[in-house]
Amino acid sequence: MMYLMIIYFGVHLLQAEKKKRSDEDARSLWTTEASGSVKLRIDEHCPQEPITVHQMFINCVKKYGKLPALATKTEDKLTTISFCQYYDRCRMTAKSFLKLGLERFHSVAILGSNSEEWFFSAVGAVFAGGFATGIYSTNSPEACHHIASDSRANIIVVDSNWQLDKILLIKDNLPHLKAIVQISGCLKKKLPNLYSWEQFMQLGQDIPDETLDGIIKSQKPNQCCVLIYTSGTTGLPKGVMLSHDNITWTACHASRAGDMQPAEIKQETIVSYLPLSHIAAQIYDMWTGIQWGEMVYFARPDALKGTLVHTLKEATPSSHMGVPRVWEKMMEKIKHELSRAAYLKRKLVNWAMSVTLDANLTYGKDEEKPFLFGVVNSLVIEKLRAELGFSNCEKFFSGAAPIGWDTYKFFLGLNIHLYEAYGMSESSGPHFMSGPQTYKMKSCGKVVPGCRCKIANEDAGGSGEVCLWGRNIFMGYLNMKDKTVEAFDEDGWLCSGDLGKLDEDGFLFITGRLKELIITAGGENVPPVPIEDAVKEELPIVSHAMLIGDKRKFLSMLLTVKCVFNLDTMEPTDDLSPEAVKFCQRLGSQATKVSDITGGKDKLVNHAIQEGIARVNARATSNAQRIQKWTILGKDFSVSGGELGPTMKLRRGGVSLNACMLLKIKYPVSLYFISTSGFQENNPGGGPLEMVQ
Numbered sequence: 001m002m003y004l005m006i007i008y009f010g011v012h013l014l015q016a017e018k019k020k021r022s023d024e025d026a027r028s029l030w031t032t033e034a035s036g037s038v039k040l041r042i043d044e045h046c047p048q049e050p051i052t053v054h055q056m057f058i059n060c061v062k063k064y065g066k067l068p069a070l071a072t073k074t075e076d077k078l079t080t081i082s083f084c085q086y087y088d089r090c091r092m093t094a095k096s097f098l099k100l101g102l103e104r105f106h107s108v109a110i111l112g113s114n115s116e117e118w119f120f121s122a123v124g125a126v127f128a129g130g131f132a133t134g135i136y137s138t139n140s141p142e143a144c145h146h147i148a149s150d151s152r153a154n155i156i157v158v159d160s161n162w163q164l165d166k167i168l169l170i171k172d173n174l175p176h177l178k179a180i181v182q183i184s185g186c187l188k189k190k191l192p193n194l195y196s197w198e199q200f201m202q203l204g205q206d207i208p209d210e211t212l213d214g215i216i217k218s219q220k221p222n223q224c225c226v227l228i229y230t231s232g233t234t235g236l237p238k239g240v241m242l243s244h245d246n247i248t249w250t251a252c253h254a255s256r257a258g259d260m261q262p263a264e265i266k267q268e269t270i271v272s273y274l275p276l277s278h279i280a281a282q283i284y285d286m287w288t289g290i291q292w293g294e295m296v297y298f299a300r301p302d303a304l305k306g307t308l309v310h311t312l313k314e315a316t317p318s319s320h321m322g323v324p325r326v327w328e329k330m331m332e333k334i335k336h337e338l339s340r341a342a343y344l345k346r347k348l349v350n351w352a353m354s355v356t357l358d359a360n361l362t363y364g365k366d367e368e369k370p371f372l373f374g375v376v377n378s379l380v381i382e383k384l385r386a387e388l389g390f391s392n393c394e395k396f397f398s399g400a401a402p403i404g405w406d407t408y409k410f411f412l413g414l415n416i417h418l419y420e421a422y423g424m425s426e427s428s429g430p431h432f433m434s435g436p437q438t439y440k441m442k443s444c445g446k447v448v449p450g451c452r453c454k455i456a457n458e459d460a461g462g463s464g465e466v467c468l469w470g471r472n473i474f475m476g477y478l479n480m481k482d483k484t485v486e487a488f489d490e491d492g493w494l495c496s497g498d499l500g501k502l503d504e505d506g507f508l509f510i511t512g513r514l515k516e517l518i519i520t521a522g523g524e525n526v527p528p529v530p531i532e533d534a535v536k537e538e539l540p541i542v543s544h545a546m547l548i549g550d551k552r553k554f555l556s557m558l559l560t561v562k563c564v565f566n567l568d569t570m571e572p573t574d575d576l577s578p579e580a581v582k583f584c585q586r587l588g589s590q591a592t593k594v595s596d597i598t599g600g601k602d603k604l605v606n607h608a609i610q611e612g613i614a615r616v617n618a619r620a621t622s623n624a625q626r627i628q629k630w631t632i633l634g635k636d637f638s639v640s641g642g643e644l645g646p647t648m649k650l651r652r653g654g655v656s657l658n659a660c661m662l663l664k665i666k667y668p669v670s671l672y673f674i675s676t677s678g679f680q681e682n683n684p685g686g687g688p689l690e691m692v693q
Contacts, residue, residue, distance in 0.1 A: 026222060029492045030476040031241070032484050034105040034131075034152070037222045038475045040245055046253075046450035046471045050221035052244040053126045056251070057290055061087050064263045064293030070116045071297045073314065081116070083293065089116075093124030094212055095204025100155055100179040100193075104215075107131040107151035107227060111144060111167070112159025113301035114272045117183045117197060119286055121157045122276070126225045126244075129215045130154070133227040133239075134277025137163065138639055143237070145170040147229050150239055150478060152176040159183045159301075164194075221245040224475055228279045228425045239478035240279075240425040249450075249471040250428040251287040257433035257448045258419065259395060260319065263293030268318045269392075271311055273299035274326075280399045280421075283429040284321050305567040309333075312389025319395035324403040327418065330388070331410045332562070336578040352380035353413035360412040365439050381415050390416070395435065397421060401649050402510060402529065405442070405537050420444045422508055426487065426494055427451075428472040432508045443507035444500075448472070454493065455502060462501040463511045467493040499527065516652060518550045524624035526555065531616065531625065535559075538612035541583040541605070544637045546650065547627070554628040559609070560636040563594050572636035583608075598632050 026037045040050055051059075065084040072079050081089070097108060108125035110118055110133065122132035133151045135144055137159075144166050148156060154176055158164045164182055168189075171177055179193040181200045195203070219225075221244045229237040261268055270289070274281035289296050297315035300307045304326070312320070322330070338346055359373040385391060396411070399421045411418055419434035422444035431453070434445030447453050451470030458464040473494050476484040489495055499512040512527030519525055528547035535545040535557065543562040549555035562577040574593045576584070584591045589604040591597050597605050609630070617626040637643035637650070645651050 029473075030484055030488065032476045032479055032481045034224065034241075034478060036224070036475070037220060038243065040222050040243075041469065041471050041473060045452060046249070048249065048252075048450075048471075050245040050471075051248050052216075052219050052221055053123070053225055053247055053287075054216045054219065056248045056287075057087055057090070057123070060290045060293060067263055067267060067293055068295050069289070069293075070119065071295060071315070072116055073298075073300075073311075083290075086116075086119070089120050090123040090127060091209075091212060092201055092204055093120040094127035095207035096200050096202075097124055097128045097130065097155060097204070098207050098212065098215075099203040100200075102128050102130045102154045102178075103152075104129040105131070105224070106154045106176060107133040107148075109133045109135055109144075109148045109151060109153040109156045110276075111135040111139070111156065111163045112137055112183060114274075114276055114281075114285070114298050115159065115183065116298065117157070117159070118276055119296075121181075122226075122282075122286065123290075127212065127216055129219065131224060131227045133229070134275070134282065135229070136275055136277050139166075141166040141169045145173060146236055147239075148174050148177065151227050154178045155181065157181045157183065161185050161188050164189075219244065221248070226282075227478060228282070229277065230425055238480055238483060241475040241478050242279075242428055243475050246428045246472055246474060247283075247287050248291070250283055250430070251291040253450050254283070254428075254430040254433060254448045254472070255288040255292060257430070257435060257438070257445075258319075258397065258421070259435040259437065260288060260292055260294070266318070268292065268294040269297060269315060270294055270319055270321070271297050271299050271308075271315050271317050273303040273308055273311070274321065274323065278400065279425045279429045280321070280323075280423075284397075302567075304329075305570070309389055313387075314389075316389060316392040318392055319397065320390070320393050321397040321399060323400040324398060324407065325401075327398060327403060327411065328407050331407055332577060332579055334384075334388075334410075339578055339582065349380060349384065352376040353410075356381055356415050357409060357413035360415065360417070361409075365417055365436075377415055384414055385416070395419060397434075399423070399430070402533075404533060406540065408441070422466075422498075422500075422510060423472075424496060426474040426496075427468050427470070428474065431468050431470065431472065438507075440503075440505070440507045443503070443509050445508065446506050447508070453502070453508070455500065456489070456493075456495070458501075463499055464501070465514060466496045466498045466500040466508070466510070468496060469493050518547060518555070520549055520552060520554070520624050524622065526625050531555075531620075531627070532557075534616045534619070535613060535627075538615055539609060541580045541609075544643075544650065546652065555624075555626065556629040556631075557613070557627045559630060559632045561594055561597060561632060563636050565636075565638075569640070570638065571640060572638050594634060594636075598634050 027039055029039055031038055061083055066082055068080045069083040069086040070081050102108065108121055108130050110121050112118060125132045131151060133147065135147050155178060156167050158167060167180055179195065181195050181197060183197045187194060187196055223243060224241045225244050226242040226247055228240040228242060230240060270285065272285040276282050276285065285296055288294060299311040303311060338349055355372055355376045359369045363369050396416050396418050398418045403418060403420060408418055417439060419439060421430040421434060422432040423430040430448060431451050432444045432447055438446045451472060454467045455464040456467050467489065487494060497514045498510055499514060500508050500510045502508055512529050516528055517525055518528055531547055532545040536542050541561050542559055544560045546558045547555055548558065562580040564573050564575040564577055566573055574595050576592055576594060581592055584605060587604040587608050589602050591602050591605060596602055600606060613627050613630060620626045643651055
C-alpha cells in the first residue's frame with residue numbers, strides 16, 4: 001500500500017511540475033519542448049480571439065460543409081468529397097492513430113506526394129493530440145531518420161513501396177516508432193505493425209467519439225501542432241514548432257492579404273502539387289483551404305516531371321502558386337513549343353507578347369492600357385493562357401525564393417503578374433504578401449495586416465536585417481535551445497537573416513542574406529544575389545550563377561548552363577536545353593551539349609559569356625564587386641547533386657564543397673581571368689586547375 005501511495009504522489013508531483021513548467025512557458029514567447037506552450041503575441045495590431053485547428057475546421061463545416069473540398073483524378077475518374085466528408089475522415093484517421101498508440105506531443109511523419117490521405121494524416125494527427133510532420137519525398141533514408149527521430153514519430157505514413165523501403169532501412173533505430181502505414185500499392189512485405197491504408201482506416205472504429213473529443217477539448221491555441229523541418233541548407237534540418245494559433249491566424253489573415261476569397265463570396269480552386277512538407281504549400285493548400293472553403297485539386301505525383309499542365313487544364317484553378325524554378329520551367333517549355341511552331345504563328349505570338357510586356361512595363365497594373373493591348377490580349381494572349389490551364393486564373397503567386405527578372409518579364413508578356421511573397425518556415429509562411437491591391441514590381445509586397453516588421457542595422461541605402469513580429473511567429477526549434485535563442489533579438493523579434501529595405505510605400509525589397517554576404521580579403525561586404533541575378537539576366541544560357549570570394553582577394557563565379565533534365569531521375573543531362581541551343585545558334589555556334597562548351601571548347605560561347613560578365617562589371621558599385629574569374633561547370637545544379645534544396649534553393653555550402661572538389665580534382669575546366677585590358681584565358685589547355693585566389 002505504501003509503495004502504491006509513493007507512486008501515486010510521485011505521479012502527481014511530476015504532473016504538477018509539468019504544469020508549472022507549462023505555465024512558465026506560457027509567459028515566454030518561445031519554447032523548445034514538445035509539450036511546451038508560449039505566450040501568444042496578441043496586441044492592438046492583431047487582437048483576434050485565438051482558436052485551435054479543430055475549431056477552425058468546425059467553423060468550416062458549419063459554413064461550407066456541403067461544398068466540394070478535395071478532388072482526385074485516378075484513371076480518368078474524378079472523385080470529389082465535401083468538407084463534411086473531409087472532416088469525418090480526419091476524425092476516423094485520428095481514431096486509428098490513437099489505436100496505434102499515438103502519444104500526446106509525438107509526431108506522425110508523412111512521407112509522400114500530395115494526396116487526400118496526406119491531408120487526412122496531417123489533420124488527423126493534430127486532432128489526436130500529435131504533430132503533423134512532413135518529410136520531403138526526395139529525402140534520403142538518413143534524412144528521414146533524423147526527422148522521425150527528432151520528432152519522436154510514433155507512426156510514419158508512406159505513399160508507396162519505394163518510400164516504404166527507406167523507412168524499413170531505418171525503423172530499427174527509431175525507438176518511438178510503433179507502426180507504418182502505406183497509402184497506395186500492394187504491401188509487398190508482411191511485417192508486424194505495417195498496414196495498408198484500408199486496413200489502417202478500420203483500426204479506429206472501436207475508439208469512442210468521447211475519447212477523441214476529450215483530447216480535442218484539451219488542446220490549446222498556444223500549443224504545438226505542426227512541425228516544419230527546414231530544408232537543411234546549412235547543417236541538419238531544424239524542427240520549426242508551429243502552434244495552433246500560428247496555423248489558424250496565418251491561414252485566415254495572410255491569405256486575405258493575397259486576396260483569397262471566402263467560399264461564400266467565391267469558392268477558390270487551387271491545384272496542390274508543391275511539397276506539403278514546405279510551409280508555403282501547406283499553408284496555401286491545406287490550412288487556407290479549410291479556413292476559406294477552397295476546393296483543392298490534387299496533381300499527379302509526377303506533376304513536376306511534365307504532367308502539371310494537364311492537371312491545370314482539367315482543374316482550371318482560380319489562383320496558382322509556384323516556386324521560381326517551376327515558373328522558369330514553364331517558361332522554358334513555352335519557349336520550346338514556340339520554337340517548333342509555324343513561322344507565322346511564332347511571329348504573331350512573339351509580337352503579341354512584346355506588346356503586352358511593353359504595356360505592363362509602361363502602365364501601372366490597374367491603369368488603362370492602350371487599345372492595342374486589349375486587342376492582342378483578347379485574340380492571342382488569353383488563348384495562350386488557356387493552353388496553360390489558366391483560363392480562369394486571377395491570382396498568380398511566387399514564393400520560397402526570389403524570382404529572376406527575365407522570368408518575371410516573360411510572364412508579364414502573357415499578362416500574368418506574379419505576386420511575390422516573403423516569409424519563412426519560422427513565420428508560418430508569408431509575412432509580406434503581394435496581391436491585386438498590394439503590388440509593385442520586384443517587391444515582396446506589404447506586411448500582412450496584423451504583422452509588423454523592422455529593419456535592423458540599416459546601412460546608408462536603408463538596407464538591413466529584416467526582423468519580424470506577429471501571431472505567425474513560431475514557438476521555437478524543437479530540442480534546440482541555443483538555435484532558438486539565436487533566432488530572436490532581446491525584444492522577441494524574429495531575426496530573419498535576410499537583408500532588405502522598405503520603400504516609402506511600405507513595400508519590401510530583399511537585397512541579400514546575411515549568411516551569404518561575402519566579405520573579401522580587403523574587408524568589403526559583397527551581397528552575391530544581385531550580381532548573380534544580373535549575370536543570369538545578361539546571359540539567357542546561364543541556369544545558375546554562384547559568386548565565391550569570401551576571405552579572398554577577388555570574386556570568382558561558378559556558372560552552369562541550361563540543360564535538359566531526365567524526367568525519370570530529375571538528373572541533369574549533357575544535352576543543352578532548347579533555349580541554350582538557340583542562344584548558341586545566334587552566335588554561330590553548333591554546340592548542342594554542355595560538354596561542347598566546357599573546358600573552353602567553344603570560343604564563340606566563351607566570348608559571349610565574357611562580354612556579358614563585362615557588362616555586369618561595368619555597372620558594379622566598386623572594383624571589389626567585379627567578377628575577376630569565372631568557369632562553366634560540367635553539370636547543372638540539382639537536388640540529387642546536393643547543390644539545391646528541396647524547394648530548389650541554392651545550397652551554397654554544398655556547391656562550394658562540390659565545386660572545389662571539381663575544380664581541384666575531378667573535372668577539366670578553364671577559369672577565365674577578366675582584366676581591364678581584355679579577357680585572358682588562364683588555362684588554355686583546359687586541364688585540372690586549382691582555383692587561385
